[in-house]
Amino acid sequence: MKDIARDLGVSVVTVSKVLRNHTDIGEETRQRVLKRIKELNYQPNLTARALATGKTYTVGLVVPDLVHPFFAEVAKGVSAVLRKSGYSLILASSEEDPKLEQQEISRLLARRLDALIIASAQWTVETFRTIEEHKIPYVLVDRRFAGLPANFVGVDDELAGELATTHLVQCGCRRVAHIRGPEVSTGLGRLAGYRRALEQANLKMPPDYIPPATAGDDDSEMRGRTAMRMLLQLDPRPDGVFCYNDPTAIGAMNAILEAGLRIPEDVAVIGCGNVHYDESLRVPLSSIDQQSAVIGRKAGRLTLNLIGAKRPVRPKLILLEPRLVARASTARLLDAARPLTGSRSESSV
Amino acid sequence: MKDIARDLGVSVVTVSKVLRNHTDIGEETRQRVLKRIKELNYQPNLTARALATGKTYTVGLVVPDLVHPFFAEVAKGVSAVLRKSGYSLILASSEEDPKLEQQEISRLLARRLDALIIASAQWTVETFRTIEEHKIPYVLVDRRFAGLPANFVGVDDELAGELATTHLVQCGCRRVAHIRGPEVSTGLGRLAGYRRALEQANLKMPPDYIPPATAGDDDSEMRGRTAMRMLLQLDPRPDGVFCYNDPTAIGAMNAILEAGLRIPEDVAVIGCGNVHYDESLRVPLSSIDQQSAVIGRKAGRLTLNLIGAKRPVRPKLILLEPRLVARASTARLLDAARPLTGSRSESSV
DNA sequence: TTGAAAGCGGTACCAA
DNA sequence: TTGGTACCGCTTTCAA
Numbered sequence: 094m095k096d097i098a099r100d101l102g103v104s105v106v107t108v109s110k111v112l113r114n115h116t117d118i119g120e121e122t123r124q125r126v127l128k129r130i131k132e133l134n135y136q137p138n139l140t141a142r143a144l145a146t147g148k149t150y151t152v153g154l155v156v157p158d159l160v161h162p163f164f165a166e167v168a169k170g171v172s173a174v175l176r177k178s179g180y181s182l183i184l185a186s187s188e189e190d191p192k193l194e195q196q197e198i199s200r201l202l203a204r205r206l207d208a209l210i211i212a213s214a215q216w217t218v219e220t221f222r223t224i225e226e227h228k229i230p231y232v233l234v235d236r237r238f239a240g241l242p243a244n245f246v247g248v249d250d251e252l253a254g255e256l257a258t259t260h261l262v263q264c265g266c267r268r269v270a271h272i273r274g275p276e277v278s279t280g281l282g283r284l285a286g287y288r289r290a291l292e293q294a295n296l297k298m299p300p301d302y303i304p305p306a307t308a309g310d311d312d313s314e315m316r317g318r319t320a321m322r323m324l325l326q327l328d329p330r331p332d333g334v335f336c337y338n339d340p341t342a343i344g345a346m347n348a349i350l351e352a353g354l355r356i357p358e359d360v361a362v363i364g365c366g367n368v369h370y371d372e373s374l375r376v377p378l379s380s381i382d383q384q385s386a387v388i389g390r391k392a393g394r395l396t397l398n399l400i401g402a403k404r405p406v407r408p409k410l411i412l413l414e415p416r417l418v419a420r421a422s423t424a425r426l427l428d429a430a431r432p433l434t435g436s437r438s439e440s441s442v
Numbered sequence: 443m444k445d446i447a448r449d450l451g452v453s454v455v456t457v458s459k460v461l462r463n464h465t466d467i468g469e470e471t472r473q474r475v476l477k478r479i480k481e482l483n484y485q486p487n488l489t490a491r492a493l494a495t496g497k498t499y500t501v502g503l504v505v506p507d508l509v510h511p512f513f514a515e516v517a518k519g520v521s522a523v524l525r526k527s528g529y530s531l532i533l534a535s536s537e538e539d540p541k542l543e544q545q546e547i548s549r550l551l552a553r554r555l556d557a558l559i560i561a562s563a564q565w566t567v568e569t570f571r572t573i574e575e576h577k578i579p580y581v582l583v584d585r586r587f588a589g590l591p592a593n594f595v596g597v598d599d600e601l602a603g604e605l606a607t608t609h610l611v612q613c614g615c616r617r618v619a620h621i622r623g624p625e626v627s628t629g630l631g632r633l634a635g636y637r638r639a640l641e642q643a644n645l646k647m648p649p650d651y652i653p654p655a656t657a658g659d660d661d662s663e664m665r666g667r668t669a670m671r672m673l674l675q676l677d678p679r680p681d682g683v684f685c686y687n688d689p690t691a692i693g694a695m696n697a698i699l700e701a702g703l704r705i706p707e708d709v710a711v712i713g714c715g716n717v718h719y720d721e722s723l724r725v726p727l728s729s730i731d732q733q734s735a736v737i738g739r740k741a742g743r744l745t746l747n748l749i750g751a752k753r754p755v756r757p758k759l760i761l762l763e764p765r766l767v768a769r770a771s772t773a774r775l776l777d778a779a780r781p782l783t784g785s786r787s788e789s790s791v
Numbered sequence: 792t793t794g795a796a797a798g799c800g801g802t803a804c805c806a807a
Numbered sequence: 808t809t810g811g812t813a814c815c816g817c818t819t820t821c822a823a
Contacts, residue, residue, distance in 0.1 A: 134572075134575075136548065136551065136552040137552065138493075138552070138554060139552045139553045139554070140489060140492045140493050140498060140553065140554050141493050143489045144487075144489050144490050144493050149489060151532075158518075159508075159514050159517050159518045159521070160511065160514045160515055160518050160718075162509065162511070162514075165508050165509045165511075165514045166509055168508050168533070169507075169508045169509050169535060172508070172533065172534070172535050173535070173537075176534075176535075176546070179549075181532050181534070181549065181550070181553065182532065182533050182534070183500070183530050183531065183532050183533070184517070184521065184531050184532070184533040185521070185525075185530070185531070186518060186521050186522070186525075188522075197525070199485065200528075200530065201530070202485065203485040203486065203487070203488045204488045204489065204530065205487060205488070205489050226483075314722075343719065343722045346722070347722060369509075370692065370719050370723070373663075373692045373695070373696060373723055373724055374719070374722055374723060374724060375722055375723060375724050375725075375726075376724075377724075
């Protein structure tokens with residue numbers, strides 16, 4: 094920049110203004126500067142600009158696991174929205190570890206990002222207090238916290254659980270089990286939905302139809318397999334099972350098939366998440382669509398709004414509607430065999 | 443920082459040195475400063491530090507598609523390695539669009555990152571020249587460019603293609619087709635491997651056993667389906683098919699099953715990539731493991747080395763060995779029915 | 792319309 | 808061991 098100024102006999106201020114196309118610059122000067130910029134292939138140093146303006150044009154995204162298709166799709170959505178507005182995305186993975194997540198978040202805070210988007214693995218809200226102290230806006234995604242009035246984008250988990258369970262009931266299942274997830278909003282919500290659906294159907298299940306979450310198994314598939322094996326040993330055994338998420342459901346299905354039983358004739362299975370290979374599985378898996386890409390995009394847009402806001406705004410709660418996607422794994426009755434929808438692409442919110 | 447200095451009656455320089463635990467600071471002073479830092483919960487502004495030192499402690503990762511499990515795993519590996527060394531990761535997605543990728547890269551260059559890791563969608567090497575001009579180190583991942591002496595981490599694609607094809611032949615296939623990928627190093631390499639394997643087996647296939655890549659279909663699964671339909675109409679039709687990647691293979695399998703044929707009895711199928719749900723597919727899919735996580739970690743380490751290097755070092759080529767993972771989709775003979783390996787977790791390089 | 796000077800929040804160098 | 812000063816590259820304010 095200095096060079097350009099010197100070469101052209103103008104000041105750095107002038108160059109700076111041209112770069113940000115300020116209006117108060119003579120047309121001729123502007124052209125000369127622009128020309129020289131092109132020639133030198135000059136690009137302003139965004140680090141310096143960030144220091145001077147206090148805006149980094151960078152947003153942080155913290156997810157528990159990038160490889161989980163749900164978070165990958167969220168990340169993609171966020172990234173697409175931010176890119177269009179000139180923002181970059183710093184990605185941090187917490188590996189489902191609250192401690193690690195805290196460290197990552199504090200590193201991001203030190204970087205003075207403009208905002209944070211977090212799918213949190215925390216148990217407490219302490220970390221979020223810290224973020225608030227730094228006065229940088231943040232958006233929670235997928236998992237939320239009771240009593241924390243924060244911006245949130247996600248799906249109505251209770252409704253998701255209810256939809257899934259009701260679907261099983263409508264498919265003729267009378268002994269419906271649930272393989273539950275961790276004690277976070279998603280897991281608890283879906284569990285609550287399961288219970289509500291059973292209540293509405295006037296069904297009562299024995300407590301061991303919800304196998305306890307074994308501590309510290311991060312591998313959802315293995316968890317599903319283990320839990321399903323337990324369920325199959327019960328008498329009477331379940332004839333339908335709603336699984337916390339799709340990887341868990343895949344594990345459960347594998348356990349069922351290994352036991353020599355049929356899906357859905359002996360046991361119907363439904364998952365949650367509707368990941369994109371569900372249709373091609375050994376038995377195509379019914380699931381609840383979570384609109385992951387939409388969540389990503391909405392979170393991105395909300396974030397941009399927050400950054401743009403002059404004054405702190407009231408936290409916004411964006412709840413998307415989960416949708417049933419019925420496939421072979423629950424096709425037990427005639428009307429269930431003609432599924433409501435077979436593709437996942439028709440989501441459009 | 444200024445505040446701390448004032449509060450304690452020392453200079454900012456002293457505080458700065460304590461922060462980076464310089465040795466030449468009195469123990470007592472240091473303790474006082476550290477105490478105050480804790481009290482204020484002070485964190486140095488990394489933007490400012492970056493401007494002063496010229497090091498951002500940030501690495502950029504550019505991938506064609508985050509949702510593709512291969513790149514998600516690479517990203518995870520990279521992220522894990524960088525985190526341990528205090529680096530952050532800026533993620534950019536090119537959506538397989540060379541133009542977009544260029545834009546993203548130039549934005550990253552403007553941010554003065556310490557290094558770039560790129561799984562490129564480019565057709566030419568022009569972009570890389572630009573990067574070189576900026577004198578920031580970069581590592582290519584997965585896809586490489588003939589005649590570009592750049593750092594590279596990936597798998598030997600030709601060997602991958604050869605392994606896959608040879609496996610089909612050993613399973614008793616005599617009419618082996620190939621659903622090819624795009625004209626980038628991965629696609630071309632696997633195609634070359636396919637040809638080499640056939641040569642070694644003394645087999646000759648008609649040209650239409652390699653359906654042409656239809657332009658601009660980014661959906662691998664659809665591409666696999668379409669290509670497979672064409673193959674099934676040939677006379678004689680193939681009894682084995684090697685697919686460019688796993689999504690393509692899934693599409694191909696779906697086409698085969700829809701045509702009322704059996705896998706592997708009528709047509710054996712093998713993919714490439716060994717994504718983590720391969721085992722749970724309608725027909726568990728044989729594949730070539732690409733060690734995506736290892737690629738990510740190796741690329742991360744190599745990047746850190748490059749950043750640490752005093753002088754520019756000679757580009758390093760890290761070629762990992764692809765491995766066959768045989769599953770049901772190719773289990774046609776007795777010895778193939780007892781697969782070499784059934785899991786993907788034993789990769790360990 | 793243009794530019795000089797003063798920062799942004801740190802680090803580096805060298806003298807005290 | 809400590810600290811003054813210049814500077815990283817850009818923006819902002821205000822005077823010319």
